[in-house]
Amino acid sequence: MRLIFLGDIVGRSGREGVLRHLPMLRDRLKPDFIVVNGENAAGGFGITEKIAQELFAAGVDCVTLGNxxxxxxxxxxxxxxxxxxxxxxNFPDGTPGRGYTVLPAKNGRHKVLVINAMGRVFMDPLDDPFPPVEKVLRIHQLGGARMGPAGVDAVxxxxxGExxxxxxxxxxxxxxxxxLVVGTHCHVPTADLQILNGGTAYQTDAGMCGDYDTVIGMKKEAAIHKxxxxxxxxxxxxxxxxATVTVCGVFVETDDRTGHAKRAEPIRIGGRLGQSIPTLA
Structure with a gap:
């Protein structure tokens, strides 16, 4: 499978950057599943149903959130x-919404599990994120149908987190x-994209989709003043x-039998950071 994950969308310029470049990414990489973090998509603070539906209409399969x-x-x-x-x-019990979802891939043959969790170090106090993630992965095991009816083809x-x-x-x-395990929230893409020993693609932070002539997406004058x-x-x-909006994320190809990553490359498209646009072999 081919997976795209795009980091935190910040404001109008970030949304428009994603919507502008998604057709090219879809044509170039033929992704089976696209995830974006949209927790700053509405004026830099949260997301609305209207914005979420615009992203889904553009081909995004799942939107994750955060603090x-x-x-x-x-x-x-x-x-x-x-x-x-x-x-x-790891929001408290009774919070609206869901912390994970299983959705069909675009190819109609595969199932993808998406989990969203929030860290606790230098963040708002929340429940421990590790136990609920473990619970989900005991039910929906990576490896497709060979892992049983709840098995998934990608996680x-x-x-x-901070x-x-x-x-x-x-x-x-x-x-x-x-x-793929990928971090969001810091709005700065890290240079440590790798495939870990067990076959999981990992990057500490995907970076943001937004204006990089800023302080993590916000106009720099107010941040400097404060x-x-x-x-x-x-x-x-x-x-x-x-002109300085850059769309940042990760492209991963997986082995269809195991769901493990066999290729992982950064995505950076736009007018500020060094460009990195994967191509299919």
Whole structure:
């Protein structure tokens, strides 16, 4: 299978960048499944049902969230009707939505498990993310139908967190049981994309889809003012310079029998960071 994961979409410019480049990525890479993190898609804070549906209409199969999941309050009453929209699995019991989902791939033959979890180091206090992830993976094992009726052909794990060490621990714990473990939240793509010993593709942070002439997607003037003056100033708002928007993510090819990664390459498309656009062999 061919999988695409795109990092945190930040604001209008990030959304438009993704929608602009997705047709080329779909034509060039023929992906069977596309995941994006959309937790900053609505003005930099949360996501709306309308934005989620725009992404689904463009060919995105699943949208993951994070610590800004509920910044758009209306989503609390909308998320349960969108199985393709996944919030962190370690939110407290009774939280609307779901922390994982199993969806069909575009080829109609394969099933993909997507899990979203949130780290706890330097983040909001939440339940321990590791036990619920383990519980899901005991039910939906990687390896397709040979693992039983609940078996899946690919597992994509979005670990939304601040600390690189916590993300790496999740990667090593899931090595061999996931196709891809990728971090989000930091909005800066890391250079450690690799295939771990057990066959799991791993990157500490996918980076963002947004304006990189900013401070992690937000206009730099307000962020600089707050850092230097230590007093409230202009409200943070996403950068809007389309010329410096870059779409960042990961492309993974898996072995159809095992679901393990056999190829992993970074995606960086746009006007700011060095370009990296995979091609099919």
């Amino acid at each position: 800004h999941a509920w910044d758009q309050k209306e989503l609390l009453s909308q998320i349960d009707r969108m199985p393709q929209l996944v919030r962190p699995i 994509i794990m979005d670990f939304h 600390a690189s060490s916590e993300k790496m621990i999740m990667g090593h714990i899931l090595d061999g049981r996931a196709s 850092m230097l003056r230590k007093i409230p100033g202009e409200r943070y708002s996403p950068g809007e310079n389309d």
